Each structure stands twice: as structure tokens, then as C-alpha cells.
Amino acid sequence: MGRGAWARQAAWEFFGLELKRRREAAGLTQGELGRRVFVSGGYIGQFEQAIRKPQKDVAGRIDEALQTDGFFERMWRKLIADSPYADYFAAVAELEVPATRICQFAPTVVPGLLQPAEYARAVTLATNPFVSEDYVEEKVTSRMERARILKDATRPEYWAILHENVLRVPVGGPAVMAWQLDHIAALARERTVLLTVVPCEVGAYASMAGMLQLMEFDDAPPTAYTETSFSGTLLDDPAVVKRVQRAYDLLRVAALSPEASLAMVESAAEDYRRCPSTT
Structure with missing residues (x-):
């Protein structure tokens, strides 16, 4: 920390x-x-x-x-x-620490909890091209600190559903993407994350929701979080959280099996390694 x-x-x-x-x-x-x-x-x-x-x-x-x-x-x-996170996300980052289960769906970008430093840097620079190096380092460092919850002995049960687009868009270039996908595959093999991928071919299922996150706790009701490019909403109304859970369940049904998903991630990583620009 x-x-x-x-x-x-x-x-x-x-x-x-x-x-x-x-x-x-x-x-x-x-x-x-x-x-x-x-x-x-x-x-x-x-x-x-x-x-x-x-x-x-x-x-x-x-x-x-x-x-x-x-x-x-x-x-x-x-x-x-004073939080290093955007105003709309700061409370979410705080809630992740005591969460017993975190379930995420990412339609376009790898979730922050799964990002290594170079991918986090590429995402930060893509959305903030004129910021100082100190700003970039602060954002990357805070993201790495946030991901430490996955290394704790009391780490939450973590489910991640990625849209196939997340694997195909070369954020940071082929070398960074190969590293990123190897990192995801390693976490899946270590059973730190239960990973599934929604393939592009399923069509409407993949476009039914933006970024979703559900969190469960030992002694508190579950909460949900939805996010677009420049804003996010933390939801705790039970009826609304239930609707988010239903959307997540439908995405889970549309996803490949964990085994097939891991194979797709590893295949995509190998494709990036074969790109001439990685050498």
C-alpha cells in the first residue's frame, strides 16, 4: 500500500x-x-x-x-x-475491500482489477493525452494498489465476464496486449478469477449492458455499479440491484465456458505475440 x-x-x-x-x-x-x-x-x-x-x-x-x-x-x-479515483468511482473502490464477492462485466476495456501496469498506463494516456507524467503515475499506482485485494488471504470471490472485443482491441499495442492477456490467463489458471468471455457471435446479448459490477458483503445488502465513459452510478436500491443481477445472469448464460474462455484468451495472446510490431 x-x-x-x-x-x-x-x-x-x-x-x-x-x-x-x-x-x-x-x-x-x-x-x-x-x-x-x-x-x-x-x-x-x-x-x-x-x-x-x-x-x-x-x-x-x-x-x-x-x-x-x-x-x-x-x-x-x-x-x-482526496481519493485518487474519479468522484463517481471512489466509493466503489472503498466498497471492494470488504466485499466477499465481486462480479464484473466489461464490454470494451479490461477491468481495473485485472490490469497490469503497462495496460493501465495505455488506458490512462488514451483518455488523458495532455496530462503530466505524475498524473499518469498516480493513476497507475492507485490501480495497482486497488488490485492488491486479489492477493489478500481474505480476497473476494471474483467473477469476470469479458466481451470478446476486450481481447481484440490492441490497447497499448500488440506487446502490451500479449502481456495483458497472459496476466489474465495466469489469474484464471491460479483460480484467482473465474473468467468467462462473451463471444461476438452471440449478438444482442453482448450489447445489452454497459460495464456492470455487483458486490456482496457478509453483513450488508449487495450493491451494484454501472459505468459509462465519463460517469458511473452506485446503486443500492434492492429492486434495482436485482435488475442488474438479472442482466449479469443473462450475460453469464451467453458466455463461453471457463475452459473455452481461457483458450480464447491464450489464443488471442499468441496472436499478438506473432504481430511484427512486437519485435
Whole structure:
């Protein structure tokens, strides 16, 4: 974990300690405060231990329940503003840490959790051609730090469905793509990720959704996240999350088997290695 990540974690730990102190001063148990802000008592405990971070509306309700004059919402805004991620994604990155299962569908670009540094650099430069080298390094480093959850002993169960287009578009050139696909294949063989690919030939199934992400937790309801090129939406309404889950299930039905998917990834990597530009 880099210095910036350590600083953010320390700040969230302070948030949790302050929440516990003010909750106890108000004479409330975790369960009592949870009922007032419409989350479980276990959720409050996770906030206090900095295992999980609240969403903005929950931070606002905590202020109302504890009569803290906007303290927790202001601190939430500051911590999200200091995040290396885009505003609309910062809360998602925080939620990935305590998640017990993460399910993603990527229609065009390799998901961040599966990107090695060179691919992450190529994606960053493609969408930000005039930024400084420091900016690029910060984005790449934060993405590598985020992917560390897949190496933890308590790593989440991770499912990834890729559209075949993800394999065919040479982001960063053939050499970078060969490296990227070898990396994905290695994670699949290690059973770090359950990988499947939706082939182009299935048609409408592959175009029915943009980027999707579902997250499950031990002591909290599931959440979903959808993203377009320049915005994203974190969803926690049970009815909406259920609709996202259905979309993901339909994509899973349309995908190749894990064995056939791995073979396609490895074949694509070999094709890139044969390109003259890799030498």
C-alpha cells in the first residue's frame, strides 16, 4: 500500500473512532444508531472499524442522528475528494475491500482489477493525452494498489465476464496486449478469477449492458455499479440491484465456458505475440 493509501486509511480510521466516540456520548448502541440511519448495527460497527465506508447520504443521516452539525458529511466529502479515483468511482473502490464477492462485466476495456501496469498506463494516456507524467503515475499506482485485494488471504470471490472485443482491441499495442492477456490467463489458471468471455457471435446479448459490477458483503445488502465513459452510478436500491443481477445472469448464460474462455484468451495472446510490431 502506497503512502497516499496509508494516509487515506488512517483518515477513515479517525472517522470511525470519532463516530464511535460521538455515538457513545449520545448513549446509543450500534444497533440503535443503525436503526436511526437505516442500516444494520453491524454496518455501524464496520464504519467504526474503518472496514467499510458509508455513502454520503448515510454520513448525512449520522450527522442528523448524532446532531453533529454536518461533521461526518464534511469529512466524507474531504476523504472522497482526496481519493485518487474519479468522484463517481471512489466509493466503489472503498466498497471492494470488504466485499466477499465481486462480479464484473466489461464490454470494451479490461477491468481495473485485472490490469497490469503497462495496460493501465495505455488506458490512462488514451483518455488523458495532455496530462503530466505524475498524473499518469498516480493513476497507475492507485490501480495497482486497488488490485492488491486479489492477493489478500481474505480476497473476494471474483467473477469476470469479458466481451470478446476486450481481447481484440490492441490497447497499448500488440506487446502490451500479449502481456495483458497472459496476466489474465495466469489469474484464471491460479483460480484467482473465474473468467468467462462473451463471444461476438452471440449478438444482442453482448450489447445489452454497459460495464456492470455487483458486490456482496457478509453483513450488508449487495450493491451494484454501472459505468459509462465519463460517469458511473452506485446503486443500492434492492429492486434495482436485482435488475442488474438479472442482466449479469443473462450475460453469464451467453458466455463461453471457463475452459473455452481461457483458450480464447491464450489464443488471442499468441496472436499478438506473432504481430511484427512486437519485435
